[in-house]
Amino acid sequence: MTGVRASVGGHVRTFPTRAAVLAAGGFEANPQMRAAYLGPDWDLAKVRGTPYNTGDGIQMALAVGAQPFGHWSGCHAVAWDANAPAHGDRKIADLFQKHSYPFGLIVNRDGRRFVDEGADFRNYTYAKYGREILKQPGHVAFQLFDQKVLQLLRDEYRIAEVTRAEAGTWGELAQKLEIDPAGLEQTMAEYNGAVVGGVFNPTVKDGCRTQGIAPPKSNWAQRLDSPPYVGYAVTCGITFTFGGLRITPDTAVLDTEGRELPGLYACGELVGGLFYHNYPGGSGLMAGAVFGRLAGSAAGAFALQHE
Numbered sequence: 001m002t003g004v005r006a007s008v009g010g011h012v013r014t015f016p017t018r019a020a021v022l023a024a025g026g027f028e029a030n031p032q033m034r035a036a037y038l039g040p041d042w043d044l045a046k047v048r049g050t051p052y053n054t055g056d057g058i059q060m061a062l063a064v065g066a067q068p069f070g071h072w073s074g075c076h077a078v079a080w081d082a083n084a085p086a087h088g089d090r091k092i093a094d095l096f097q098k099h100s101y102p103f104g105l106i107v108n109r110d111g112r113r114f115v116d117e118g119a120d121f122r123n124y125t126y127a128k129y130g131r132e133i134l135k136q137p138g139h140v141a142f143q144l145f146d147q148k149v150l151q152l153l154r155d156e157y158r159i160a161e162v163t164r165a166e167a168g169t170w171g172e173l174a175q176k177l178e179i180d181p182a183g184l185e186q187t188m189a190e191y192n193g194a195v196v197g198g199v200f201n202p203t204v205k206d207g208c209r210t211q212g213i214a215p216p217k218s219n220w221a222q223r224l225d226s227p228p229y230v231g232y233a234v235t236c237g238i239t240f241t242f243g244g245l246r247i248t249p250d251t252a253v254l255d256t257e258g259r260e261l262p263g264l265y266a267c268g269e270l271v272g273g274l275f276y277h278n279y280p281g282g283s284g285l286m287a288g289a290v291f292g293r294l295a296g297s298a299a300g301a302f303a304l305q306h307e
Helices: 031-037 056-063 126-134 170-177 181-194 283-305
Strands: 003-008 011-016 020-023 075-081 105-107 140-145 164-167 229-241 252-254 260-267
Touching (some): 031 229, 126 229, 164 170, 170 181, 260 283
Parallel strands (some): 020 260
Antiparallel strands (some): 003 011, 252 260
């Protein structure tokens, strides 16, 4: 490591240094890389945040021999308002997300359910259900609720920009949201008939479930029979990608033969190997804080040792 070359005010400048830290996002804002590594239709997903996380940090490291590592076909992706812009809006911030689905149902355009909404607390399912929404017709889904649970919905359901409809019957709601009415009415009848008794409690996994339908609803299952019914249209919003660079416990970047690249360290979402298939809420922030401190300390120590 001899320095960092950057474009500053339209001019290329070189900053001499003995060590450098790559601290950047993944490739979530790069449609080409998303399609190449995540698979078909991922180039069509909306990006929850900045348009600038295009994988440049990863590609710079790979170009000098860094080792790719982790779940390159995996990512953090959530239910995001169907009419949100292509990239994050600083005014709306995170409020395009829609995470109260455990208290209702999720259906596709055909009116069919495709996930277990009550499999676990939303913090343990929300980051993988965006992928399931992307697989649905038109890459869209609909979260449905009745009046019994509206007071439990998070604040993000009450913003002016929300894609929402309300109706006195499921058939009418289906028409407003462009869901197949017959499919939705059949799904609701089957679901309401499959709910097993129990005491609904939104603060614990209450065991209120369905029986005899697929997919099941494992917790927080209540009959949805209190109109007017409310539905919200959502699509897939990608947060960050899981694939990245391989590092040592003190964040030194490894090459393809497992040797440290002298003076090069990494932290942030471009680090691979932290998450596979799913993600527990808040852990990315903790990983950034922990590995960021380690990287800064290690890079500083390396630079002092090589004065």
